[in-house]
Amino acid sequence: MSEREVYHTTFDWPKEPDVQNRLLAPLGISEEETAKRLIEYHRNINRILPSYPKILKVISSDQPCVDVFYQALTYVQSQHRSNAPFTPKILLCGPTGSGKSLQAALLAQKYGIINVSCGHLLKEEVAKNTTVGESIRPFFEKDMDVPDQIVIRILVKRLSEQDCICYGWVLHGFPRDGDQATLLENVGFTPNRVFFLNVPYDSIIERLTLRRTDPVTGERYHLMYKPPPTMNIQERLMQHPEDSEEKVKLKMDLFYRNSSGLEEYYDNIIYVNGDQDPYTVFEFIESGIIMPLPVKNPS
Incomplete structure (x- = not known):
């Protein structure tokens, strides 16, 4: 005893x-x-x-x-709908490779909000062979942008589901310009937090063009930050076509041409230095979610 x-x-x-x-x-x-x-x-x-x-x-x-x-x-482990006036509706913007997907996953994990990736939603529709998915497939095959009206139809369906209504959402991949932001608001979805992840051009090139995948194990490597352990593995590594320097530069140029429209559309944008440790970035985003939005002075 x-x-x-x-x-x-x-x-x-x-x-x-x-x-x-x-x-x-x-x-x-x-x-x-x-x-x-x-x-x-x-x-x-x-x-x-x-x-x-x-x-x-x-x-x-x-x-x-x-x-x-x-x-x-x-009771403690169950999720309850918040009756507070603030339900998270978060938009993450940034060029390809800026870390939007990772930050969205971290936010979803900590706060129980719904991670809504526009790109993943489109791929799911194609994989399910739905009617909408069949209309998307030709654009995927030709490496073309899916028309906004198709994208917004899928987004409205997802953001209207009960989990998004109850727990809030973090959206990335759409909108990418001012016209798409207007379209999103017109269907009733306006974010109450907008973050821009800023990462230098050279850092994006380094992040993406040095990524490799082992076709045998599926393991992902980075030639600088996570190099393969042996020469045998290194010799068989493959680069995804989308990670070629040419493709990455095209995506970045497109983002920067359109981002000014987004910046003009949304008030109270929170700019984040995305060129640092991911968890440092997350802490900054988290502080921007918790703090109240500034109150506009009546005109």
Whole structure:
């Protein structure tokens, strides 16, 4: 038996006589003292409970302690719709390779909001062979942009689902210019936080053009930051066609031509230095989500 073990004369009495003989009643548990504490509790609790109407969970403790514990644990681990006026609707903007996907995943993981990647949504429709997916497929095959009206149709469907409504969302991959931002707002979806991830041109080239994949294991490497462990692996590594320097430069040039329209469209943009450790970037984005938006002075 460990020292200072707690027992109960009715529910948990020790079997060993020597343990029974050395037990002591703790101070402050007499009937009179307990009654005083109960009176004080009931006098104050009715003024405390109304302060937590949206998150209060009443659990009867007149049952086995294990049952009480699991009811409390189930409630704590469940996600509840927030009744606060602020539901996260976050837009991440930035050139290819700026880290939007990673930051969206980190936000989704920590805050339980829904990670909405426009590119992934389009690919899912094609993979499912839906009617919309079949209309997207020719654009994929020709390496052309999918028309905005098709994209917005898919986005509206996803952002209107119950999980996005309850928990909020973080969107990346759309909009990419002012016209697309207008289109998104016209269908009823306006972000309440907009982040621009700024990464120097040379850093993007370094991040993307040095990526490689092992066709045998599927393992991904980076020739500078995560080089392959052996020469045999290095010799068989392959580069994704989209990571060629020519393709990367085309995507970056397109982004920078269109980004000015986005910057003009959205007020209160939060600019982020994306050329640093991903978790440092995440902390900066997180601070921008938590802090209140500045209040505009009435004109």
